[in-house]
Amino acid sequence: MENQVTAHEVAKLAGVSQSSVSRVFTKGASVSKETRKKVLEAADQLGYRPNEYARSLITRRSSLVGLVMKGVSNPYYPHAVKKFTAELKKKGYSVLLIDTDDVELQMQDIDALLSYHVAGVVIMDATASFQTAEMLKRFRIPAVLFNRVVPGSGLHSVSCENEEAAREIARLLIGRGCESFTYVGGREGASTHIERLKGFTEELKKHGFGCQVLPGDFTYAAGYRNGAELIESGRLTDAVFAVTDLMAYGIYDAFRDRGIRVPEQVKLVGFDDIEMSSWSPYNLSTYVHPVDRMVALSIELLLDPVRSLEDGEVHYLPGEMILRGTT
Amino acid sequence: MENQVTAHEVAKLAGVSQSSVSRVFTKGASVSKETRKKVLEAADQLGYRPNEYARSLITRRSSLVGLVMKGVSNPYYPHAVKKFTAELKKKGYSVLLIDTDDVELQMQDIDALLSYHVAGVVIMDATASFQTAEMLKRFRIPAVLFNRVVPGSGLHSVSCENEEAAREIARLLIGRGCESFTYVGGREGASTHIERLKGFTEELKKHGFGCQVLPGDFTYAAGYRNGAELIESGRLTDAVFAVTDLMAYGIYDAFRDRGIRVPEQVKLVGFDDIEMSSWSPYNLSTYVHPVDRMVALSIELLLDPVRSLEDGEVHYLPGEMILRGTT
DNA sequence: CAGCTTTTTGAATACGTATGCAAAAACGCT
């Protein structure tokens, strides 16, 4: 960084003051056509770029947004990250990536977010404990939970209409003539799990059906175990709804390995519509999130000076059923 | 950010000077046990964290490292990103995520990297043109190409021993009794493609075999197309080596959909060992990158004040063959 | 305890930029 080109040097070359150089690079400042041209030429020649550190220091605001991820277990998230970075870039923000080892945001991660006074935080694949939520509130850092809800945290949530989607899936399966049902879930406490379970079982009940519920943890391996278990214990049902596509693959593979045919012997539905769902070994019926709109809304909430600091609400957005070969 | 707690406030509360507060938070500065305690107490009480903007401004160096990704097409990269963030966090660095739309780093991305004067850049899934490389050099920003080589760019590269690995794969297939071979490649110009192609065909030639070469672009879809093409044109060989696992899945699925059995009728090998390769529909034999060591070396090169600015060399690290069910 | 060395401390300064303020320039109008 010792090689830094400063606004002063540009000013000297252009024959103007540092203030003028600054104004050229500050949106909404008034500069004459002529000096703007001189400054831009000089800046180009020297390869000048405003120093973000000095800029953020003086303006007292950051052009960084923190993106908190847990892992890469589910390809759904990298995809959403891409959307976020693209949208934020358009608005002039850069992305500070926080990758937590644990489910929980760690102190060191919070430190990073606070040290850079990020303009906002998107929590994508980790949970925010009350403690974390308090921390964010205390320091007035706008935060949005993406694809998850933490009741009582007071943080904004942007999520898919999980409950209604699960109801739709239940109706679909009933419509296909299924009469016995299994739900394979995710980590206990995860809002996606809770909401989808609720919608699915309630809708089934409404139509007079029960539902077998199996525990899981959002992984392929857990899906496979559950699938195998279903067969080996002889408790296979007409239909299986998995809380995520990733788990559905595991279930499908366990079925396939044991000679069970989908959809002839059992209908299978997932959730997320990640890329592999359209691959031929799966060709999975699933429910697609409105990722674009979820991302847009998240950013809107985050960057709105009023709404961002209001008490958090939960925003559910409708997605769409994708019918493929497993139903 | 209006709510910023400053070192001055901490100093006042602790009854010391701002300098002392700074020293407590600066590694390697000398402070007495007593004042350190006073300062830490006050800092804790106020929730003080050093402002990174002021800090980077005065020290003239950044604790940000840029991570440049293109997309999420290949699950290999998100996985490597995780490793990078974890390792960098240990060393006190945070990650600025740059997600380019295009194959090429765009000006806006470069701007961001320069505005933050990042301590280094890891280019993971995009290519650096000469122009980009020049830019990075001009501004003395250390850069490492991860899993790719751009000859003549003068940038450091950290890559898997592609050529030798491909040779090993060729020998494996020959050892399995294969006598005709197909290589399904990636985007033309991609170093992984070029190196793996070279190693594979050369080793085959050494043993007196030829090799059919098919074009690709690293995607599942291209793999599928190639697999279908192989069958339908009647040019199926004893063995197929795909430049990445992702392409191998496509090929496998095209075979499966057409009743061709792997490995009985054709042996199939991929490259990368991403998670899905161990899933039961694929159970793919492949070659695993030494990702941990690649990441460690990349960071070492990046942060070493001497080596980082030397002329770039190419570092090839050996991985390991993973034998599964497709060979 | 004097005299010396070492450690710790605070005052002052600089990093590169944005911005309030007042001066200067440009413009509009009679």
Next chain:
DNA sequence: AGCGTTTTTGCATACGTATTCAAAAAGCTG
């Protein structure tokens, strides 16, 4: 040309921290 108005410009300052320098405090030795 002269005056009032608007636009543009430069000066000076502040953001929050690390660091130099000199002064003060603390150790050490005999």
